Amino acid sequence: MKSAREIWETALGELQVQITKPNFDTWLKDTIGLSYDNNCFTIGVPNAFVGEWLNNRLRSLIIKTLVSIIGEDTDIQFSVHTGDHSITSPIPVSQTDGGLSSRVRAEVFSSPRLNPKYTFNTFIVGNCNRFAYSAALEVAERRAEHYNPLFICSSTGLGKTHLLQAIGHITMNKRLGTLYLTAEQFTNEFIRFLKEDKNEGFRNRFRSVQVLLMDDIHFLSGKGQIQECFLHLFNELYQTNAQIVITSDRPPKLIPLLNNKLRSRFEWGLIAHILPPEINTRLAILKTKAEERGLKIQPEVLQFLAEKVQGSVRELVGALNCVIAYAQTNKTNLSLCLATEALADMTTQTRNATAPNLIIELVAGYFGLTPEVLMGRERDSKTSLARQIAIYLMREESHCTLAQISQELGNRDHSTILYNYHKIKEQLKTEPEVRSQVAEILQALKFTTKGKSLWRIFGK
Numbered sequence: 307m308k309s310a311r312e313i314w315e316t317a318l319g320e321l322q323v324q325i326t327k328p329n330f331d332t333w334l335k336d337t338i339g340l341s342y343d344n345n346c347f348t349i350g351v352p353n354a355f356v357g358e359w360l361n362n363r364l365r366s367l368i369i370k371t372l373v374s375i376i377g378e379d380t381d382i383q384f385s386v387h388t389g390d391h392s393i394t395s396p397i398p399v400s401q402t403d404g405g406l407s408s409r410v411r412a413e414v415f416s417s418p419r420l421n422p423k424y425t426f427n428t429f430i431v432g433n434c435n436r437f438a439y440s441a442a443l444e445v446a447e448r449r450a451e452h453y454n455p456l457f458i459c460s461s462t463g464l465g466k467t468h469l470l471q472a473i474g475h476i477t478m479n480k481r482l483g484t485l486y487l488t489a490e491q492f493t494n495e496f497i498r499f500l501k502e503d504k505n506e507g508f509r510n511r512f513r514s515v516q517v518l519l520m521d522d523i524h525f526l527s528g529k530g531q532i533q534e535c536f537l538h539l540f541n542e543l544y545q546t547n548a549q550i551v552i553t554s555d556r557p558p559k560l561i562p563l564l565n566n567k568l569r570s571r572f573e574w575g576l577i578a579h580i581l582p583p584e585i586n587t588r589l590a591i592l593k594t595k596a597e598e599r600g601l602k603i604q605p606e607v608l609q610f611l612a613e614k615v616q617g618s619v620r621e622l623v624g625a626l627n628c629v630i631a632y633a634q635t636n637k638t639n640l641s642l643c644l645a646t647e648a649l650a651d652m653t654t655q656t657r658n659a660t661a662p663n664l665i666i667e668l669v670a671g672y673f674g675l676t677p678e679v680l681m682g683r684e685r686d687s688k689t690s691l692a693r694q695i696a697i698y699l700m701r702e703e704s705h706c707t708l709a710q711i712s713q714e715l716g717n718r719d720h721s722t723i724l725y726n727y728h729k730i731k732e733q734l735k736t737e738p739e740v741r742s743q744v745a746e747i748l749q750a751l752k753f754t755t756k757g758k759s760l761w762r763i764f765g766k
């Protein structure tokens with residue numbers, strides 16, 4: 307008889323081909339087979355949340371896989387396993403989170419309800435959002451001090467609110483005083499209290515907060531008095547070790563008209579960027595969203611949608627809903643032909659490519675260099691990195707050929723350009739520093755128009 311560990315290794319091999327890679331990497335990769343007795347297989351998981359997720363989402367698939375390997379009926383249970391020898395008691399299976407969480411919150415605050423669908427379970431993880439996802443999960447589970455504040459940023463529709471509320475569901479389940487609100491709601495409340503001359507009352511509302519989840523902080527741009535108030539609140543909460551999580555459509559240094567103290571506090575903790583989903587994640591999202599609606603959609607239709615809709619998750623899901631509705635109204639099957647028809651106008655909305663010289667200017671500005679240096683022969687580490695990032699962005703954002711990039715960058719060798727492009731592409735997967743640099747430049751690209759002083763954006 308094989309050991310539990312060996313059986314589970316075999317099972318993992320089979321599960322790997324049955325679920326998406328991002329899901330496998332996130333949920334199964336760090337699990338191990340702990341024991342098998344009395345027809346019950348115990349799987350070691352790194353934390354309770356992973357156990358719950360696996361139990362809710364993959365239970366039957368795991369059982370089926372194990373039965374086919376062991377050859378007899380078996381049940382499964384999950385156990386938190388933090389090292390080779392320390393095993394805690396099995397995780398109680400909890401299926402719900404709605405009732406308790408809303409009750410706890412209602413007692414303490416009258417903050418807006420959280421969307422019950424915005425949980426970690428329903429968030430699909432890919433390279434574009436893995437870092438933000440892990441940081442959010444870490445904060446929800448451990449409220450790690452070095453992640454305070456956690457600052458999540460991305461352009462719209464990429465899952466910031468979803469992750470923020472997912473944290474809220476968990477912390478409320480733990481009965482931590484959790485307050486979720488948007489910066490706009492914060493502003494409205496502040497004004498309301500101010501009108502009634504109840505400034506103290508406003509501050510008191512936040513006294514018992516242990517987890518503050520503030521959505522869309524960029525809304526505070528230019529609102530000096532409200533920023534002041536938020537700064538005090540931030541300081542008070544920070545001193546009491548409350549966890550603060552903030553989202554924004556751009557990184558702190560690109561929020562215009564923001565109090566410098568506030569800006570620097572936002573940069574104290576961890577800044578996590580979410581990038582637009584890459585093709586595999588787009589496919590995984592479409593598959594899951596179709597399954598959630600109980601629909602079986604042909605793979606080629608999903609592939610078509612994933613290729614055509616390259617913007618936000620919101621647009622992607624919108625496109626899926628659009629073709630489903632189209633098929634339903636026409637009372638026909640959702641074929642590739644029909645999907646093409648339904649998306650006819652969407653497909654024409656391809657993004658305008660960015661001019662390569664704008665990328666050079668912006669990247670140079672970001673690194674405190676001039677475009678001439680980037681185009682020149684300097685090879686110190688900063689200039690080289692800046693040049694590599696510019697190459698990567700010219701290829702990805704401007705869709706330049708190697709010859710065009712070579713020309714833009716002072717006639718460099720094509721093979722060097724290709725090598726540098728792949729180098730950054732690989733580093734984006736492994737190096738958070740490079741990832742956030744690229745993300746910040748991309749964000750800046752979005753908010754930049756030619757003619758505006760690019761240097762000012764980075765304060766250089």
Ligand code: ADP
Nearest residue numbers: 428429430461462463464465466467468619620
């Ligand atoms: P943002 O706050 O960044 O504008 P949202 O969190 O509102 O974006 O996300 C937009 C929609 O896309 C929501 O319905 C959300 O559930 C969904 N969504 C975004 N990212 C993901 C993801 N990785 N997995 C599943 N759904 C997602």
Ligand code: MG
Nearest residue numbers: 466467468521
């Ligand atoms: Mg949002």
